[in-house]
Amino acid sequence: MLNRRFALALLATPAVWLAACSQETSGTKTAPAAADEHIDTAKAFDVLAAEAKGFTAGAMMSAHTVYVLFDPQCPHCSHLWEAAQPLLTKVKFVWAPVAIIGPKSLPQGAALLQSAQPVEAMTAHEKALLAGAGGMSASASIPAEIEAAIKANTRLLDRLGADSVPYVVTKNATTGQVVARAGAMETAALAAFAGLPAN
Numbered sequence: 001m002l003n004r005r006f007a008l009a010l011l012a013t014p015a016v017w018l019a020a021c022s023q024e025t026s027g028t029k030t031a032p033a034a035a036d037e038h039i040d041t042a043k044a045f046d047v048l049a050a051e052a053k054g055f056t057a058g059a060m061m062s063a064h065t066v067y068v069l070f071d072p073q074c075p076h077c078s079h080l081w082e083a084a085q086p087l088l089t090k091v092k093f094v095w096a097p098v099a100i101i102g103p104k105s106l107p108q109g110a111a112l113l114q115s116a117q118p119v120e121a122m123t124a125h126e127k128a129l130l131a132g133a134g135g136m137s138a139s140a141s142i143p144a145e146i147e148a149a150i151k152a153n154t155r156l157l158d159r160l161g162a163d164s165v166p167y168v169v170t171k172n173a174t175t176g177q178v179v180a181r182a183g184a185m186e187t188a189a190l191a192a193f194a195g196l197p198a199n
Helices: 041-051 074-089 105-114 118-130 146-160 187-194
Strands: 006-010 019-024 055-058 067-068 091-095 167-171 178-184
Touching: 019 067, 019 146, 041 067, 041 146, 041 167, 041 178, 055 074, 055 118, 067 146, 074 091, 074 118, 074 187, 091 105, 091 146, 105 118, 105 146, 167 187
Parallel strands: 067 091
Antiparallel strands: 006 019, 055 091, 067 167, 167 178
16 A cells, blocks of 8 residues: 555646645655656557556447546545536546555545446445545455556556546547546536537
């Protein structure tokens, strides 16, 4: 488990929608392995498609995929989850849990990955988190392959050069360009980021 402190990184606007949870460390950040090369933004989509382990929400057959690296303890990730709901008929979202905030991050991420109904579990979890209840209860007993998957997702976040979550990567549907950014967005901003029609 990575030992990282929780910090809020508010962007230029005071709106909570444009905030992110950052991984501010106290000198305990795990150094990337030699094989963990930096991922350029242009290659980020393909690398996440090949390596990220998450659950899918939205239009399963959609040709348009949005990858979200999120920490289950991040309230800004909760806001992005809510903002994404109106787009679920148009886009396939892949939510890949990381563990950067605290001791609950890894067990909760594992519970979501193992859930038979991850979308319903995530919705209930995010409501509980935003209500101040800390999110879902989760067992500290985590299968080795699930723990390895979440740690690999966390290394992907580091390799992308991201220091906060949610971290969103997609191919803009209008331009075809790979785009990436940290922070929650309102629905309209998320749709524009993904290059989706306004209606």
